[in-house]
Amino acid sequence: MKWQDRRKSTNVEDRRGIPAKGAAIGGGVGGGILIVIIIVILTICTGGDIGNLSDISGNTQASNLPADTAMSAAIQDDEIADFAKVIFADIEDVWTEIFNANGMEYVYPTLVLYTDYVQSGCGAASSSTGPFYCPADYKVYIDLIFFQELQHEFNAPGDFAMAYVMAHEVGHHIQTILGIMEDVQSLQSQMSQAEANEYNVRLELQADYLAGVWAHYVNKYNYLEEGDIEEALNAASAVGDDRIQEEHMGYAVPDTFTHGTSEQRRRWFYKGFKSGTLEEGDTFAVDYGDL
Numbered sequence: 682m683k684w685q686d687r688r689k690s691t692n693v694e695d696r697r698g699i700p701a702k703g704a705a706i707g708g709g710v711g712g713g714i715l716i717v718i719i720i721v722i723l724t725i726c727t728g729g730d731i732g733n734l735s736d737i738s739g740n741t742q743a744s745n746l747p748a749d750t751a752m753s754a755a756i757q758d759d760e761i762a763d764f765a766k767v768i769f770a771d772i773e774d775v776w777t778e779i780f781n782a783n784g785m786e787y788v789y790p791t792l793v794l795y796t797d798y799v800q801s802g803c804g805a806a807s808s809s810t811g812p813f814y815c816p817a818d819y820k821v822y823i824d825l826i827f828f829q830e831l832q833h834e835f836n837a838p839g840d841f842a843m844a845y846v847m848a849h850e851v852g853h854h855i856q857t858i859l860g861i862m863e864d865v866q867s868l869q870s871q872m873s874q875a876e877a878n879e880y881n882v883r884l885e886l887q888a889d890y891l892a893g894v895w896a897h898y899v900n901k902y903n904y905l906e907e908g909d910i911e912e913a914l915n916a917a918s919a920v921g922d923d924r925i926q927e928e929h930m931g932y933a934v935p936d937t938f939t940h941g942t943s944e945q946r947r948r949w950f951y952k953g954f955k956s957g958t959l960e961e962g963d964t965f966a967v968d969y970g971d972l
């Protein structure tokens with residue numbers, strides 16, 4: 682993607698390195714314990730529930746990146762942070778244009794960059810949560826280490842793979858400001874777990890569709906490079922429930938899917954990319970079996 686020397690979003694809270702400061706005071710293992718204690722306290726104070734957030738995948742495994750990869754991630758961090766700020770600016774421009782065209786005003790979300798642990802309006806989270814959007818505070822939370830994981834663990838390299846993840850999270854913001862998120866969450870509270878999971882899949886596939894709509898505009902603005910869409914499609918496949926479950930457990934349990942299969946995620950992203958409009962993205966109007 683062409684992203685160098687372009688506008689960076691100013692709706693960014695850069696909280697990177699804040700927990701590391703605590704570690705420096707406590708030193709080594711002691712610092713780690715200090716951070717854990719702080720997180721536990723924060724969790725208790727806030728009710729300790731991060732169930733109300735929307736993440737990129739159903740994967741909640743802790744990172745097992747080798748230490749040297751983590752080190753190189755720190756070195757590359759500033760460049761990736763700059764990239765993330767440019768993508769966030771592009772996302773602002775696209776959704777402002779779409780909302781204006783529909784006679785609506787777009788409310789900007791905020792991007793929070795953090796290291797290791799973060800306190801969000803939806804509770805405490807750690808980088809093992811992966812990127813997520815919190816509807817309570819309109820913020821997208823990303824520990825940039827995830828982009829290393831995307832490349833090495835999910836085998837989804839490329840700058841547009843990262844852009845897809847960010848656009849997907851902002852897709853949840855669009856659902857929130859349009860009232861879709863609240864409607865779905867209220868329905869889910871009266872359902873069985875299996876039915877609630879189906880609604881979650883619909884939400885997630887719609888966020889993939891909305892990420893595709895964003896990519897449609899980025900293509901129109903001439904920022905795409907050869908291979909970008911393939912990178913996004915590959916990333917969408919990589920975070921499919923069937924793929925993740927098969928890798929972690931050796932088999933997949935469709936009733937427990939919360940984000941959709943690899944094939945569904947690719948297809949809904951691509952549908953949004955081709956269409957470029959909101960109209961074809963109603964994942965709630967399709968029979969679940971045909972989704």
Ligand SMILES: [Zn+2]
Pocket residue numbers: 735736737738849850853885888
């Ligand atoms: Zn999501």
